[in-house]
Amino acid sequence: MQFPAVISAGLLALSVITQAHAGATLERVESRKELVNVLMESYPPFSFLNDQNQLDGFDVDVAKAVADKLGVKLRLETPSWDVIAAGRWSGRYDICICSMTPSKARAQVFDFPVEYYASPAVIVVNAKDERIHSAKDLDGLKVGLTSASSYESYLNKNLVIEGAEDKKLDYPFEMVQVAPYDTDNVAFQDLGLGAGVRLDAILTNLVTAQPRLKQDTRFKLAGAPLYEEPNSVAIEKGDPEWDAKVRAVFAELKADGTLARLSQKWIGADISK
Template sequence: MSILSSTVKSGVVFAALMTGSAQAGETLDRVRANGVVVDVLVNDYPPFGFINAENQLDGFDVDVGKAFAEKLGVKLKLETPGWETIISGKWAGRWDLAISSATPTEERAKVVNFPVNYYSVPAVLVVNTDEEAIKSIADISGKRVGVGTGSSYEAYINRNFAIPGKAKIEFPFTEVQAVPGDETVNFQNLSLGAGVRLDAIVASLATAQGQINATQKLKVVGEPLFAEPNAVVTDKGDPEWDAEVKRVITELKANGTLAKISEKWFGVDITKYAE
């Protein structure tokens, strides 16, 4: 082997290594260079993300995003491209992460990453206070059940839901008419009366409790359906950024920041159940 060919090959290897390194840390490099982290979330999922009376994005996920940016030492920019767009991946560098109450499922993990869970709450069945026939999830066969569009609750009602690494989910009901839509609208419809527009809703306990308190026309029935972890979402292809996201969230949990945010919004620490 000649000295020239050896030098050329060494240069190619070095360039390849440098290219791989740049790709691995592309998101983190961009965030540091711009001094801004772009976080995407949904704005119709109170109390996690919603537009408040001052026409500002607000909620538990918004506060977690603010804490994340502060811990990283950059400014926070929030965008709301829509849930289906977020969870479909292929962000092309438009956004850096999604702190948006996403359940890590096997199907979703094919197109996006879930570097760290940041809270976990049980899924519950909600009915109108006048409802007498539905006492548990086993009673929803043939009923109209409201769920958030594209949510894990919709997959559950369609008997097509699994949590990676968890025990098999049971479906103690037969055919159900899933009614996907905006969760706030679903709760409004259920508040109209038992069976008027909906027979029940499957949602997180935190969301359900907020609506129960607000309307005084709803109640939770039966046992919790499953414990649903919620994770930060990132796009595929940047393991260095995933590691940084996990580091920051883990520190926010360890120092009590996530607990304080949870207490503010729910009166309890839903982040202590995150695995």
């Protein structure tokens, strides 16, 4: 079946636009010779300011390795997590190697080419608190967490883990008072004031919590991990060429041992996927 000339021209133009959009990010990265990665400023050991006031950590080193594979320099941006997780970056950022957990809601604005590590979600309490031993003990209490995180969805009893939608999560509480923070740092400061002073507990990543638990005797874990949280690379939705390139780069980083080496460096174990 033939199309009228006007319709054919329109379809051709649409095809050109679609193709241009499909490769927009890779073209931008290659033309600027720069990869812009967005992440949190305070999420140790994944991303944090070191003693030289420079961004450091597992996610930072992984982003550097990706930039090296692409043959470009790396630029790091650190807006609030709300801004990162909202997506619709309009070309401001190229990629989020930033410990993001996929979800159905986020999949509306992001594609997730690669799951690059996973770690358990845990409850942290004040060391002097004997009230909380598991998630069921959180009922009616005030729990701190990073805003717009999977932990917030869990406490709201609507968490869906991408790729494990059929896995039934246990919500052994009626209602928890959710206290969102921009970063874990302030939440831990508040919990350190004492049990129930500002917070009763924090829900966070085991890997993130471990350094604090080792260095600060004011905190302890309460009970077993609640669920395992996959963390993926996120990119703007609808760019298949960039998606394929990111997959290829991470396949190389996995095959040559870079991800395992960086995981051992920062975590003390290989949590890479």
